Amino acid sequence: MLWKESNMKCKKTGLLLLFMSCSLHAESLIGKNPTPDKDDKQQVTNKSRSPNSANNNVQNDDIEDVITVTARSDSQDELKKINSVIAGRSTLSSRLIEQKQADNVAELLNTLPGVSSAGSVRPGGQTLNIWGFGKVEDVKIIVDGAQKGFQKYQQGSVFVEPELLKQLEVNKGPHDVKFGNGGFGGVVKMETKDAIDLLDPDQYVGALMKYSFHSNNHQNMVTSAVYGRTQDDMFDGLVYYTNRNSGNFKRPDGSRFVFSEDDMDTYMAKLNFRPSEEHTFTVSGIRSKRDSWQPWAAKYVEKMTPPTADQIKKYGYKAAWLRKLVKRDQTDESAQFKWNYQPTYNPFINFTLHTTYSKTKQHDTRPSKYNPVSSLGTMGNESWVSYTDKTVELENISIFSTGPIDNALKIGAQVHLHDRDTLMYYKGYEKKPNYNNGYFQPAYMPSGKQQNYSFYIQDELSIDTFVLTPSLRYDYVRNHGKQNYASAYNDPDPRFGHDYSPVNYSGWTPRFGAYWQTTQNIGFFSDISYAWQAPTIDETYEVQFTPKNGGSGKISATSRNLEKERNLSIRAGNILDFSNILLENDKLQIRNTLFRQQVKNEIFITRGFNGSICGPGNSCPLGQSNYHNVPGKLVIHGFELEAFYDSRYWFASATYSIQKGERDSTPQATWMHNKTYVATIAPRTATLTTGFKIPEWNVRAGWNAQFVRKQDRTGLEDRNHDGIKDLGAYGLGRSSGYSIHNLFATWQPTFLPKAEVKLAVDNLFNKDYRLYLGENTYGLARNFKASFSYRF
Known part of the structure; x- marks a missing residue:
C-alpha cells in the first residue's frame, strides 16, 4: 500500500510536470548553443549554457550551483558530456558553500533533498544519511579523491573543514562505476580550492584574509591564504590556514550544550604542475x-547530568564535571598525488594515475587526578x-x-587498503x-584490515539524442x-x-544508465x-567474553559466515531546462526523481528478542555470531522534486523529498515475519528559497x-500486537514537525572590489525543534553569522 500510495502521488506530480513542460516549452525561445571547447570526458562540466549565452552580458549562476543542466539536442558534442549519473547528481558551488557559513559539512548537505545529517551538533558528532542509509559504510566520503573511513563507535564520520571546499557533489544511490563495495546511500565528493579559483584572470600572486563570527556559540574563525601561478600557467599553488x-x-530554550566548544586548526597546501598541455601533476x-x-x-550525548552537590564537595566543581568527560586529541589528515596524461x-589515451592517503586518529584520556568515571562500554580510562x-x-x-x-570507453583498476x-x-x-x-582492544571495536581490489569497465554510447552507459565492476x-x-576475547576453545x-x-x-534528450529543453535519465x-x-x-571470564558464551563468536549484502537500486527522472521564460536571460530548471532500493541479506547485530536468541522454545548452541543476515528484503523508495529559477534581479528555488522504508521481517528476531519500518528514514521535507x-551594487540577499x-x-x-516494540532498542523516538526560517545577504562594495561581506541569520524565529535522525537532540537557537574577506 505504501508503494501504491507513493506511485499515485508521483503520477500526479508527473502529470503536473508534463503540463508545465508543455506550457513552458511553448513560451521558450530556442537558439543556437555555442560550440563547446575540447570534449573532456574526465572533467565533465555541469555549467548551464543558455541558448543565447553568446549574447548574454549577465551571469546567472544560481541554477548552476545546485543542479546539472541538460545538454542541447542540437549540439552533439554537448550531449557527450551528459550521462545518467551526471544528470542525477547535485552540486554545491563555492559561492553557496560560503553563503551558508556552515560549522560542518553535514550542515551544508542537510539542505539537499534526500540528504540528512545525523548525530548531534557537537564538533565531530555528525554522520550523513542519504535515502535512508545512515551507516558510515553506506555513504562514501571522498576528499580530493581520498576516501575517509572513520567508523569509531558512537562518533561522527565527517571532519572536513567547509572553508577549504570549492565544490561538493552528491551522487545518490550506488550508480557510479568508480565506487564499489558499499555506498548504498551514495557518494559525497568534495573538491578543495585551487589557486586559480582565487586569482583574477590577470593576477599572478595573491593573498586572502577572512574573519567570521557566529553569535550562537561566540565562534571566531580566522582564515588566511597565499597563492599564485606562473605567467605560462606551468605552476599554480596555494597554502591555506584556518582556525x-x-x-x-x-x-x-537558552540552555547550552555543555562541553561543545571547538578549537580546530586546519592547514592545506596544493601544487599543480603542467610541464606541457599533455601532462598535469597535482x-x-x-x-x-x-x-x-x-x-x-x-554523536548522541546531549544533556549531561550535572554533578551532585556531594560530588562537587568531594572533587571540586571543575573536577566533578571533568571526571565525566574525556580529553580528546583528534587529528585528521589526507594527501593525494595525481597525474593525468x-x-x-x-583520443584513445586520457590516462590518470591517482594515489591517496587518509588517516583519522583519536586519543582519549580520562586524567587520573579527577578520579574519572570509566567503563568498558566507553573505552576505559x-x-x-x-x-x-x-x-x-x-x-x-x-x-x-x-x-x-x-564511444567513451572507461577502463580502470583500483586498490583500497583500509587499516x-x-x-x-x-x-x-x-x-x-x-x-x-x-x-586490550574493545570487543565491539576490533582491530583489523580490509583490502579491496577492483576492476571496472564502462562505455558511454552516444547515439543521436541518447547516451547509454553500460558498465561492469568486479570487487575482491x-x-x-x-x-x-x-585472552577473554581470544579464547582458543x-x-x-x-x-x-x-x-x-x-x-x-x-x-546500466540511460539519458535521453527528447527536446532541447527536456531530458530523461534512469539507472x-x-x-x-x-x-x-x-x-x-x-566478539563477547566467554563463560570462564564471566560471560554466557551464547553470543560470543565472530561473524565469518555472513553473506554480502545485495542492493537492487533503480532510479528514474527528468530535467526540464528553459530560458527566457518571464524575463530576458532568465532560467528555470525542474528535476524530479523516483527511486527504489531493495536490499537483501541485510547485516544486523545479534542480541536476541524478548528474551530469546533463536526463537521461543528453541535452545541455542554456544557461540552464536555477533551479527547475522536478515531474511527477506528491505525496501526504501521515494520521490524528490527540485525547481530552480534565476534572473537578473530575482531568484527562487523549491525542493521536496519523501522517503518510506520497510522490512519483511523483524531484524533482531529472524524467526518472525512481521513487517517493520526502517528507523533511519528521514521525515518528509520541503525547502523554499527566494531573494533578489x-x-x-553587487548585492545579493534572500x-x-x-x-x-x-x-x-x-x-x-x-505492528504484531504483542505488546513489544518492533525494533526495541534499535528504533528511534518519534519527532514533531517544525519549520526553520533563515536570512542571508552578500555584498561586494563597488568602492572596495576586493572585499566581500556576508551576513546570515539561522533560525530567525528561534524555533525550538528536535532532530529526528539525531535521536531527538535539540536543534540550535538563533544564530547571527557575519564574515568579512579581502583579497590582495
Whole structure:
C-alpha cells in the first residue's frame, strides 16, 4: 500500500510536470548553443549554457550551483558530456558553500533533498544519511579523491573543514562505476580550492584574509591564504590556514550544550604542475587538529547530568564535571598525488594515475587526578584509535566512433587498503591477566584490515539524442581480523568462535544508465544497479567474553559466515531546462526523481528478542555470531522534486523529498515475519528559497525556509500486537514537525572590489525543534553569522 500510495502521488506530480513542460516549452525561445571547447570526458562540466549565452552580458549562476543542466539536442558534442549519473547528481558551488557559513559539512548537505545529517551538533558528532542509509559504510566520503573511513563507535564520520571546499557533489544511490563495495546511500565528493579559483584572470600572486563570527556559540574563525601561478600557467599553488574557535552551542530554550566548544586548526597546501598541455601533476595535503574536553560519545550525548552537590564537595566543581568527560586529541589528515596524461592528437589515451592517503586518529584520556568515571562500554580510562585508508587508481578513457555511435570507453583498476588500530586501557582490569592487565582492544571495536581490489569497465554510447552507459565492476574484498590482546576475547576453545582468521568476498556489480534528450529543453535519465557490500571489520570480528571470564558464551563468536549484502537500486527522472521564460536571460530548471532500493541479506547485530536468541522454545548452541543476515528484503523508495529559477534581479528555488522504508521481517528476531519500518528514514521535507540581486551594487540577499514533517514510523510501533516494540532498542523516538526560517545577504562594495561581506541569520524565529535522525537532540537557537574577506 505504501508503494501504491507513493506511485499515485508521483503520477500526479508527473502529470503536473508534463503540463508545465508543455506550457513552458511553448513560451521558450530556442537558439543556437555555442560550440563547446575540447570534449573532456574526465572533467565533465555541469555549467548551464543558455541558448543565447553568446549574447548574454549577465551571469546567472544560481541554477548552476545546485543542479546539472541538460545538454542541447542540437549540439552533439554537448550531449557527450551528459550521462545518467551526471544528470542525477547535485552540486554545491563555492559561492553557496560560503553563503551558508556552515560549522560542518553535514550542515551544508542537510539542505539537499534526500540528504540528512545525523548525530548531534557537537564538533565531530555528525554522520550523513542519504535515502535512508545512515551507516558510515553506506555513504562514501571522498576528499580530493581520498576516501575517509572513520567508523569509531558512537562518533561522527565527517571532519572536513567547509572553508577549504570549492565544490561538493552528491551522487545518490550506488550508480557510479568508480565506487564499489558499499555506498548504498551514495557518494559525497568534495573538491578543495585551487589557486586559480582565487586569482583574477590577470593576477599572478595573491593573498586572502577572512574573519567570521557566529553569535550562537561566540565562534571566531580566522582564515588566511597565499597563492599564485606562473605567467605560462606551468605552476599554480596555494597554502591555506584556518582556525575555528568557539564556546558552547546554545539551544532555543537558552540552555547550552555543555562541553561543545571547538578549537580546530586546519592547514592545506596544493601544487599543480603542467610541464606541457599533455601532462598535469597535482600534489596536495590537508591536516586538521582539534583538542577539547567533551563527552565520550560525541554523536548522541546531549544533556549531561550535572554533578551532585556531594560530588562537587568531594572533587571540586571543575573536577566533578571533568571526571565525566574525556580529553580528546583528534587529528585528521589526507594527501593525494595525481597525474593525468592526455596526448593532444590521440583520443584513445586520457590516462590518470591517482594515489591517496587518509588517516583519522583519536586519543582519549580520562586524567587520573579527577578520579574519572570509566567503563568498558566507553573505552576505559584511555584509548587510541586510528583509521587509515590508502588508495591507488589507474584509469584510461578512450574516445572513438563506431559508425553512428560515439564511444567513451572507461577502463580502470583500483586498490583500497583500509587499516584500523584500536586499543584501550581500563584501570579496573589492570590486575587481570585475562584482560592483558587492562590493555586490550574493545570487543565491539576490533582491530583489523580490509583490502579491496577492483576492476571496472564502462562505455558511454552516444547515439543521436541518447547516451547509454553500460558498465561492469568486479570487487575482491579480504577482511583480516587482529587477535585481541585479552585472552577473554581470544579464547582458543572453538565452541565460542573467537576466530580472527581472514574471510574473502568477491562479486560483480552490473550497472546500466540511460539519458535521453527528447527536446532541447527536456531530458530523461534512469539507472539500474545491482551492487553489493562486504561486512565491515566490526561486523566480522566483534566478539563477547566467554563463560570462564564471566560471560554466557551464547553470543560470543565472530561473524565469518555472513553473506554480502545485495542492493537492487533503480532510479528514474527528468530535467526540464528553459530560458527566457518571464524575463530576458532568465532560467528555470525542474528535476524530479523516483527511486527504489531493495536490499537483501541485510547485516544486523545479534542480541536476541524478548528474551530469546533463536526463537521461543528453541535452545541455542554456544557461540552464536555477533551479527547475522536478515531474511527477506528491505525496501526504501521515494520521490524528490527540485525547481530552480534565476534572473537578473530575482531568484527562487523549491525542493521536496519523501522517503518510506520497510522490512519483511523483524531484524533482531529472524524467526518472525512481521513487517517493520526502517528507523533511519528521514521525515518528509520541503525547502523554499527566494531573494533578489542588485547587480549595480553587487548585492545579493534572500530568505530560506525548511519545513520538516513529524516522523511517526520509527520502529517503535507494535505492528504484531504483542505488546513489544518492533525494533526495541534499535528504533528511534518519534519527532514533531517544525519549520526553520533563515536570512542571508552578500555584498561586494563597488568602492572596495576586493572585499566581500556576508551576513546570515539561522533560525530567525528561534524555533525550538528536535532532530529526528539525531535521536531527538535539540536543534540550535538563533544564530547571527557575519564574515568579512579581502583579497590582495
